[in-house]
Amino acid sequence: MKYVYLFGNGTADGTAKMKNTLGGKGANLAEMNHLGIPVPPGFTITTDVCSHYYNNELKFPDQLEEQLLEALKSTESIMDLRFGDPDNALLVSIRSGARQSMPGMMETVLNVGLTSQTIPGLIKRSGSARFVYDAYRRLIMMYADVVMEKASGLEPKDGNGIRHILETKLDDYKNEKGYTQDTDLSGDDWKKISDVFKNEIELNLNDKFPDDPLEQLWGAIKAVFISWNGERAKNYRKIENIPDEWGTAVNVQTMVFGNMGEDSATGVAFTRNPATGENKFFGEWLINAQGEDVVAGLRTPSPLNEDTKTKETSHLPSLESSMPDIYSELNDIRGTLEKHYADMQDIEFTIQEGKLWMLQTRVGKRNGSAAIKIAVEMAKEGMITKEAGLLRVKPEQLDELLHPMLDSEAEKSAKILTKGLPAGPGGATGRIVFTADDAEEWHKNGERVILVRDETSPEDVHGMHVAEAILTAKGGMTSHAALVARGWGKCCIVGCSDLQINASKKELKIHGELLHEGDKITLNGTTGNIYKGELDLIDADPDTHPEYKELMVWADEKRKLKIRTNAESPDDAEQAIKFGAQGIGLCRTEHMFFDESRILAVRKMIFADNEKDRRNAVMELLPYQKKDFMGILLAMKGKPVTIRLLDPPLHEFMTLDEDQQIELSNSLGIDAEAVKSRIASLHELNPMLGHRGCRLGIAYPEITEMQATAILEATAELIKDGHDVYPEIMIPLVGTSTEYIDQEKIVRRVATSVEHNYKLKLNFLVGTMIELPRACLTADEIAKHAEFFSFGTNDLTQTTFGFSRDDIGTFLPDYLERNILPEDPFQSLDINGVGKLVTMAVDYGRNVNKNIKIGICGEHGGDPASIQFCKENGLDYVSCSPFRVPIARLAAAQAELK
Ligand code: ADP
Numbered sequence: 001m002k003y004v005y006l007f008g009n010g011t012a013d014g015t016a017k018m019k020n021t022l023g024g025k026g027a028n029l030a031e032m033n034h035l036g037i038p039v040p041p042g043f044t045i046t047t048d049v050c051s052h053y054y055n056n057e058l059k060f061p062d063q064l065e066e067q068l069l070e071a072l073k074s075t076e077s078i079m080d081l082r083f084g085d086p087d088n089a090l091l092v093s094i095r096s097g098a099r100q101s102m103p104g105m106m107e108t109v110l111n112v113g114l115t116s117q118t119i120p121g122l123i124k125r126s127g128s129a130r131f132v133y134d135a136y137r138r139l140i141m142m143y144a145d146v147v148m149e150k151a152s153g154l155e156p157k158d159g160n161g162i163r164h165i166l167e168t169k170l171d172d173y174k175n176e177k178g179y180t181q182d183t184d185l186s187g188d189d190w191k192k193i194s195d196v197f198k199n200e201i202e203l204n205l206n207d208k209f210p211d212d213p214l215e216q217l218w219g220a221i222k223a224v225f226i227s228w229n230g231e232r233a234k235n236y237r238k239i240e241n242i243p244d245e246w247g248t249a250v251n252v253q254t255m256v257f258g259n260m261g262e263d264s265a266t267g268v269a270f271t272r273n274p275a276t277g278e279n280k281f282f283g284e285w286l287i288n289a290q291g292e293d294v295v296a297g298l299r300t301p302s303p304l305n306e307d308t309k310t311k312e313t314s315h316l317p318s319l320e321s322s323m324p325d326i327y328s329e330l331n332d333i334r335g336t337l338e339k340h341y342a343d344m345q346d347i348e349f350t351i352q353e354g355k356l357w358m359l360q361t362r363v364g365k366r367n368g369s370a371a372i373k374i375a376v377e378m379a380k381e382g383m384i385t386k387e388a389g390l391l392r393v394k395p396e397q398l399d400e401l402l403h404p405m406l407d408s409e410a411e412k413s414a415k416i417l418t419k420g421l422p423a424g425p426g427g428a429t430g431r432i433v434f435t436a437d438d439a440e441e442w443h444k445n446g447e448r449v450i451l452v453r454d455e456t457s458p459e460d461v462h463g464m465h466v467a468e469a470i471l472t473a474k475g476g477m478t479s480h481a482a483l484v485a486r487g488w489g490k491c492c493i494v495g496c497s498d499l500q501i502n503a504s505k506k507e508l509k510i511h512g513e514l515l516h517e518g519d520k521i522t523l524n525g526t527t528g529n530i531y532k533g534e535l536d537l538i539d540a541d542p543d544t545h546p547e548y549k550e551l552m553v554w555a556d557e558k559r560k561l562k563i564r565t566n567a568e569s570p571d572d573a574e575q576a577i578k579f580g581a582q583g584i585g586l587c588r589t590e591h592m593f594f595d596e597s598r599i600l601a602v603r604k605m606i607f608a609d610n611e612k613d614r615r616n617a618v619m620e621l622l623p624y625q626k627k628d629f630m631g632i633l634l635a636m637k638g639k640p641v642t643i644r645l646l647d648p649p650l651h652e653f654m655t656l657d658e659d660q661q662i663e664l665s666n667s668l669g670i671d672a673e674a675v676k677s678r679i680a681s682l683h684e685l686n687p688m689l690g691h692r693g694c695r696l697g698i699a700y701p702e703i704t705e706m707q708a709t710a711i712l713e714a715t716a717e718l719i720k721d722g723h724d725v726y727p728e729i730m731i732p733l734v735g736t737s738t739e740y741i742d743q744e745k746i747v748r749r750v751a752t753s754v755e756h757n758y759k760l761k762l763n764f765l766v767g768t769m770i771e772l773p774r775a776c777l778t779a780d781e782i783a784k785h786a787e788f789f790s791f792g793t794n795d796l797t798q799t800t801f802g803f804s805r806d807d808i809g810t811f812l813p814d815y816l817e818r819n820i821l822p823e824d825p826f827q828s829l830d831i832n833g834v835g836k837l838v839t840m841a842v843d844y845g846r847n848v849n850k851n852i853k854i855g856i857c858g859e860h861g862g863d864p865a866s867i868q869f870c871k872e873n874g875l876d877y878v879s880c881s882p883f884r885v886p887i888a889r890l891a892a893a894q895a896e897l898k
Pocket residue numbers: 040092093094095096102103104105108110253254255256257290291292293295348349350359360
């Protein structure tokens with residue numbers, strides 16, 4: 001079996017298509033060779049080796065060593081250097097690379113091959129002891145951290161890791177000598193530091209830093225494989241849904257150096273602006289630096305070109321003006337890569353003594369707004385098809401455009417603390433926390449937090465995930481914080497050098513202003529402004545985004561599913577129409593009963609002990625309900641509106657404290673004890689399975705009669721006024737066709753009388769919510785009478801699993817953690833189980849009533865995977881909350897294309 005794939009010198013064993021075997025990084029390094037792009041030569045060890053390693057008690061396959069040494073030889077001959085050779089030593093980097101990029105989650109070790117044997121020769125060749133010893137101390141630090149500590153399973157407490165110990169030693173040395181910057185240190189200084197480091201390693205890790213190049217090489221390779229199962233990589237995979245079985249590849253690649261003087265440099269770039277989507281080459285670079293310096297945010301990098309300079313970066317030198325020839329070569333590569341991959345790329349490059357080398361290319365992460373702009377523009381440029389453009393945008397990414405922004409009026413009068421680089425747009429407000437663990441803790445207690453750090457590292461992702469926004473003192477637009485936030489569509493500000501963070505004291509100083517953990521701040525991720533206190537956020541208006549509008553037009557052309565919304569007020573309805581809703585799929589009516597002016601009538605109704613009193617009480621509600629329905633029907637402008645009759649258990653209207661009970665007994669003229677005992681009699685052990693849904697209308701037909709009257713009279717009056725209205729009356733929680741027939745009869749009778757009184761013909765439907773397994777099993781019987789089905793998948797999930805949605809918090813987290821359930825079934829439809837019932841009910845229903853209209857309401861209506869399922873099952877529409885309507889529109893189009 002082939003375990004090792006070579007690349008270099010314009011050829012390669014692999015291609016971009018081999019991501020599963022070579023990982024993303026390895027596959028693209030191979031591909032760049034095929035494209036004639038200069039890449040330092042090397043080889044990729046396949047993901048199969050990773051699987052083998054884990055399946056065989058951490059042992060490598062037998063043929064690996066031979067294949068690796070062979071590949072090393074080829075690399076040596078391309079470079080005319082030899083690994084471990086005293087005169088002409090080859091140095092390599094050991095880089096991880098999974099199928100799907102996991103930025104910074106796994107390990108990389110640079111400068112492998114530096115030993116007491118190879119150092120003198122390298123000093124001679126490079127002419128700089130400083131350069132060589134600087135590289136050496138970096139190797140020692142990385143190796144100790146990654147190979148000797150992490151990969152050996154040592155887990156020192158926060159702050160006691162070997163990396164921290166070595167960093168402290170370096171700081172001590174600098175203080176002693178009065179140095180302030182790394183550039184102040186000479187070759188001799190770095191040599192001494194290297195010795196200090198090696199000593200500390202022996203002291204703390206009881207082991208020696210290896211002086212044998214092959215030992216270093218194998219150690220680093222193993223460490224990268226082991227980092228696949230590191231805590232943070234595992235966490236990241238969980239969040240991103242990356243399977244554990246994939247494994248990582250390992251790339252061994254000739255080192256090139258961006259820190260060999262003023263004609264050397266390093267940088268990262270995006271072929272288009274990842275924050276806005278603008279078609280401009282966008283990146284950052286540092287002269288005389290190694291790659292990690294840009295990403296780690298240790299020095300503030302300079303902009304790549306003149307065009308993308310901002311007020312804050314205008315004084316820094318661009319690559320374009322400093323090294324015009326190299327910039328132009330890089331710009332050509334940008335064009336080649338974008339054309340070849342037909343997508344925005346994220347690239348790493350290093351310039352060694354005036355020669356450009358490409359170290360990485362991958363599809364660049366972008367935020368939602370940029371994703372839309374890039375997809376639409378590339379489709380218009382003819383680089384991709386419209387269909388591909390539609391598939392490029394994750395439905396969830398639209399969320400950002402619908403997300404709140406800071407109220408610009410509030411910003412004007414707010415106290416601006418300072419400004420940083422705007423890395424993730426939108427507004428956010430929350431309480432300051434200084435560590436990822438604190439972020440998680442505060443978040444658990446229901447607080448919105450903003451994570452404030454000098455810089456973030458992959459160890460922080462769990463805290464970044466729960467934070468409203470991320471704010472860092474260091475790093476640029478391509479720093480870890482910016483990259484991760486962008487992937488999640490989160491508000492983020494980076495490189496804010498005015499922040500003086502004291503994480504151990506949990507304090508933050510900005511221009512003399514002292515802030516503590518828990519203090520509120522507000523970020524504007526679009527401008528980079530940071531404000532003291534909590535500012536108002538306002539809803540976004542996606543209609544101001546031209547490419548969004550265009551993409552939605554394309555989506556509407558492609559999709560066949562209709563998209564409705566769940567709304568219960570005219571405001572919600574209008575918002576939803578703005579977002580493109582084609583009707584209301586679920587208008588609940590219970591909240592209409594809770595209004596202060598009405599609740600008394602409801603309670604009177606509950607207390608009535610004869611039909612006449614009950615009817616009188618219920619009919620008090622009629623004028624209110626009628627007004628409610630007129631408002632909603634009018635707002636929907638002739639689009640269908642599904643109104644569900646009263647659903648919740650009665651006791652929900654009767655949660656009263658002592659005082660309220662007395663008040664009620666006074667206003668009803670009923671004895672206080674009687675009130676108490678009636679309330680007690682309404683108590684149910686399992687209200688979810690109790691007296692609710694159509695069971696209410698069956699016990700109290702007056703309720704159904706009043707609601708039907710309100711809906712249909714509202715309809716009649718609007719028709720009279722020349723409006724187009726189209727109500728669909730939905731009977732909830734039906735389990736037998738007889739229940740349905742009982743309730744339908746009341747509605748039909750009311751309709752006849754309304755038509756008679758208003759002398760007109762009503763256009764309406766009567767149907768039911770399918771939310772019990774028995775309704776699915778007998779859907780054929782029900783469909784003989786019902787004109788529509790709407791799957792209430794929340795209750796259907798509850799009753800199919802026998803899970804109470806309200807009590808699921810006690811065990812679901814454990815279920816998800818241990819993979820007993822792949823996902824929360826209340827968020828994404830359980831296709832294997834609940835889905836089967838849906839499929840069955842659709843079949844049964846359509847068999848006897850081929851024109852029956854079928855939709856879904858409930859949370860799943862806005863979930864892309866569930867929408868795909870609805871499309872496959874031939875549903876007519878999905879219904880979701882107003883803010884998910886655009887997401888559902890795109891997901892429905894994608895469902896047609898997949
Ligand atoms: P990540 O997955 O975190 O991007 P990389 O494998 O890309 O990790 O490496 C981390 C840093 O080291 C990057 O800045 C990269 O450019 C640099 N680097 C990796 N290999 C080499 C090499 N052969 N020569 C020079 N720099 C390298």
